[in-house]
Amino acid sequence: MFKSGFIGIIGRPNVGKSTLLNGILGEKLAIITHKPQTTRNRIMGIRNADNAQFIFVDTPGIHSASTPLNRLMVRTATETFTDSDILLLVVEAGQAVHPEDLPIIESLKESGTISFLILNKIDLIRKEQLLPLMDAYRNLHSFAELIPISALTGEGIPLLLDELWKYLPEGPQYFPDDMMTDQSERFLAAEIIREKILLLTHKEIPYSSAVVVDAFKEDEARNLIRISATINVEKESQKGIIIGKKGTMLKEIGTRARVDMEKFFATRIFLELFVRVRKDWTKDPRMLREFGYNE
Template sequence: MSNQEQGFKSGFVSIIGRPNVGKSTLINHVIGQKIAIMSDKPQTTRNKIQGVYTSNDAQIVFIDTPGIHKPKHKLGDFMMKVAQNTLKEVDLILYVVDAAEAFGPGEEFIIERLKETSTPAFLVINKIDKVHPDDLLSLIETYSKKHSFAEVIPISALQGNNVPTLLEQITNHLNEGPQYYPSDQVTDHPERFVVAELIREKVLHLTREEIPHSIAVVIEQMKHRKNHDTVYIGATIIVERTSQKGIIIGKQGSMLKEVGKLARADIEALLGSKVFLELWVKVQKDWRNKPQHLRDYGFREDEY
């Protein structure tokens, strides 16, 4: 009997929320592979990351949006447009909040966006391991007064607590539909994109506060070497200032070597083959405010 004959369900689910509430951690836990970069620095997700979860009776295509925040530059404007446009394109919205954070103006801003769409929304309260159950109840009450959520589900994305319940409830809310992707496919992004994101994650992880939002990673080359089981990858890390270039390269190239070592391990796991990774660092002043550079580095507004 085919999936469709058994009442197979499918749909697109957007994950929204303020920066750093654990959206990427949730996608990575559900998919079981690292496709969305994780960092303790906010605003690390820039493009829509699609994670594909397939079970025997459903396929859920997750879209992870940039954290909703007030934009400060053209890249910020782009990120906000991506986040808001996604709400119109999906079957269900997961609004993820941090259980340890009080309700504030940022949450009010997002709830106003939810009221502007007819798409049903779940309130997903993440990081429940950080709070007392009594505090959780009052937080649920606060949010429930602000918006009529289809479901309220407390979870810990990091530990996996209650995530199976969340997947079950999502499946219940989806309509019958086709399987959009093969069962073993976990993302619709080309490998180059995921490789660039893994390199960027390592830079974010290893460098100081001044670096994160002023870097982009461009994959210059990615090819199988003849007579080798090795994939050659050449990538350029783009920064805005000469001082940042020095930080990323490090003393006698030590920082860049460490970025390469950590990124190569993740890329080899992703590709399932040995990787020769070569990294360069290039200064492109104020690239985040220049539409041409944003296009060159993969931020295409016309795609959304």
């Protein structure tokens, strides 16, 4: 019996959804930082097994959104409720049910989709804290399964895959064996650059930045990929911070991004970065579409 299906990974920001996707795939596909709202797009990751194809969809964190960009991110996440065969609600294994999980659970009930509760970060708590927390969540919704994991260490991921197989529908292999994601190489390169901006800058800068890859050219003879990308910001002052004194910040962003790209693409990378001001792009529907944040 061969099974296949789409599995949405949902939850509020910073609970470890992208870390879970990377742990399942055994590859760093989704960028990860300690800052909320790191994930802006749906990112598909494909895990193949002899008897199944698991198609995971990582989503932006569900939060109270005020700007057009944030509302698009939340809509991207909530659309997964009806597009998935199974939903994984990722929560932090802590002392009590987080209040921001409650509206997400209500939406789960309305969707009627099979849902698992994934209690992440169990490496950070005492094991005796788990049972009361699981009981509390069990009283809120009839989850098909409640599975404690550590996305960071990998604990619980084999069990999660075993349980998912039981609930997946019979179906075909949708994607080839060697395909890990439906995202383009340009998108993945842009995300790596954006991750470095998130890690190296502070305050509003990470949330006011959008990266567009202008050129991605492979030179097989020289085992080299040439990438040219533009970092778009909303204000001149932000441009100055991204560039840094004598270009030091831009150089650091480029160096760290290039190192990660060379690991991911398994080839040498020549990376060229530019910075451009696009005033209030996070509030402009036309520019949001231009930067890949579509309705």
